[in-house]
Amino acid sequence: MTNVTFEPGCRNNWHIHYSKFPIGQILICVDGEGWYQEEGKDPIKLKIGDVVEIPSNVKHWHGATCDKWFSHIAFSIPDSEAETEWCEEVTDEEYGKLK
Template structure:
């Protein structure tokens, strides 16, 4: 077991080679440990990740605000506080804040992350679908 109290977390207000469009504040809650990385990210309105995938998948837990998520070829889905998203291994996707809202989420990334191109504005602004409540 590894216990990481807040004073020992490797928090940062940004990271070199950022893979975000807009302003996002990633906080590394747990640096890579046994192939798992945990980040809490504060996204400003319109901020989002680039397209990416995870070797062994990713779990997103929305803590506050309203956001968007999309897997390649799928619909843009609206996220709200309390939502959890499972992204299967290798599935290319992006996630971030809605155009008119901040969003905070915790991302649990499993295995290596492969980053790709920024999300085009027309992809980001596509009509979003409500998730079931």
């Protein structure tokens, strides 16, 4: 398990969690407000208490809203074959469209 904190406006790159299990990662939102988005889908605004089950092999990103800090606990099911592929940045243009 990892506790991750994003300052306002901070987000990670698009990425993919490869795993033999159906869930690649789980996020438990513990403070502030954030965003989660899967490729090709609308972004979801996250708040304290929200839980996100991220499917394996799905490109996505997550991070803080533009004006609030955001923290989540992230964990994956142990899998000796699991790996993460880091992809391109979430552009300022993409991020700037979030409301």
